[in-house]
Amino acid sequence: MLAGIRIVEFEALGPAPFVGMLLADLGAEVIVVHRRGGSPAPGAPMRNQLDRGKRSIALDLKAPEDLAVARALIRNAHGLIEGLRPGVMERLGLGPDEARALNPGLVYGRMTGWGQDGPRARQAGHDLTYLALSGALFYAGLPGAVPVVPPTLLGDIGGGALYLALGMLTGLMQAQQGGKGCVVDAAIVDGTSHMMALLRSMGPGFSTAARGASLLDGPHWSRCYACACGGHIAVQCLEPQFYAAFLDRLGLTGDPLFAAQHDPAQWPRQTARLAGLFAQQDRTHWAALFEGSEACVAPVLSPDEAARDPHMMARGHGQPDGPAPAPRFDGAMRRPGPAPARGEHRAEVLKDLRRKGLL
Template identity: 35%
Template sequence: MLGPLASLKVLDFSTLLPGPFASLLLADMGAEVLRIESPTRMDLLRVLPPHDHGVSASHAYLNRNKRSLALDLKQPEALEVIKQLLADYDIVLEQFRPGVMERLGLGYEALKAIDPRLIYVSITGYGQTGPYKDRAGHDINYLALAGLASYTGRADSGPLPLGMQVADVAGGSLHGVIGLLAAVIARQQTGVGQHLDVSMTDCAFSLNAMAGAGYLACGVEPDREDQMLNGGSFYDYYRSRDGRWLSVGSLEPDFMKQLCTALGLEELSALGLSPQPAQQKKLKEALKTEFEKHDFAELCSLFAELDACVEPVLSLGEAVRHPQIKARELVTEVPRGDGSTQPQMACPLKFSDGLPEPRHIGASLGQHTDQVLAELGFSAQRIEELRAAKVVS
């Protein structure tokens, strides 16, 4: 089985999370992804704990199904290797700050002159233009500048560090894949490629969705705990007697009726639709009181039989063992290369024709250097010369 993207061949110059998560999705769907890695400046993801069999679990996951070519892009011979690769690979994914690839002789215009069909995807924090284009940043900064952090969290304690990288993944990775595949479709129609400028801040800004639409059209500035979905209504998390949490999203009348009936609060079910803050506060306090009368297991058992949009907050370990996650086969075994396998999160996309089985965990640095160069026609002697000159490793 080859996968729906088996015709795509991608040179991946990215590191850390946004680019690698994007190319992971592409590789899982069958694309051939070749990582171009510096032999002198290690991808820090390789040393991020925890480690399994001496390998970063995050790196092993985010870079599965990809080959690794260790190439020093600052050396002139490296540019010739890239030019030869472009005869076969017609998609480039890079994550350097604006201008870096140009200084290396690998900018879009330079490579487009070699192959007009080239699709070139640049993922950065702030984009290729604007006053912040050269500024350093991380996920928390992009969420802050995009306005998202202003109405998340609690009114008395401020925004929360979310624990997962929304701007990196939902912004850079997913939007990068969407844009890349759109450019592929356009190339099928026109015969030419294009440069895709993906800013994680831009994409995070678009995630404002309903709140952003309300502000731009109506001037309604959202604040913490003053919107229906950010803690300003009963839609929230509730603590059990033994200190666990459950999520309540019973927005529709039927769901609210089941919730209130289960907790002996039938007379309050009509408050769920009330736009009045005082009514929402009354309902929320009543729910809080009732949830705190019961242990977590009791509440889970109670709501398991109801269609009330109430679900427990699970640890990762509990999520892995949950029957829904297991039924959807969201954990897969990936070969390590030594005959054993590593459990990893599976590709979440379900195709009726299926996807190819995972081939291997993230490769060691330069694991496929000799193989790739041999495919390009380099002799064993020339490969050794390049290695001696520290162009490759």
């Protein structure tokens, strides 16, 4: 879908390379500029899964000859991705003003935690701190317990990478229509705050309710339960027909304790009853019991278990090069190329730039 789109990505952590992978999965030509002499984090594989489908060139951006290569890459690109602290690209002479002077139609994508401006713009932070300040962490936990640490997917990918990808694609559409580029400021704190619109749309309870008292984090029908084996089962049967199917599979249809689905005063007793019930059997038993039902119940799988799940396998996930690309178009799934070694494509990238007269 993105064939013909050229992206240059400057090496960074987490959400920025994820955006590059996502665009490469969709067919864009992505060249990642790795740091010359750099190496993966201790214990990390030599080939980064987030680099799949990309080409790699290793550059020392403080060396004039390599800086010239970086500028040539920018002149040849439709879009640029960087995920460094605010001001770093400017100090290298590759900030938005310099880059767009080289290429006025460039879409310059910036991925940060706090954004390019504001009181915290140059302050350190991580996924959890961005979630905390945006309000998205508030409901991550049960009553009486401290908020849990959600997977880094919620902030780095959900509030960060996917918003940058959307911004890049929007900017590319504008550039193709009018030839004018733009700067995309994608901040994790902005994206996670924006995602809170879904919860706020469900009523005032999501802006005023205490944890454990809102629609999705308090009820007995919206939580995880421990099983006899130590595993867990996830339940979220919000709609009445799904709640009825849930009770039916458990043999609780007609039980007066569960008649009032939406009475917060009953939730603690209902939760305690279900907790005792689920604790009597292992996760395999409950997964089999609810298989094929409309009860909205699923086993909580580890990543390795998920890769072996029949549905996930049928959808193409669990392969050595990572999960299948998403989304799909007309039902087809495109498999990207393998992740390159750092600097693997230096010779061919330089040859291509010289052929185009950019070096």
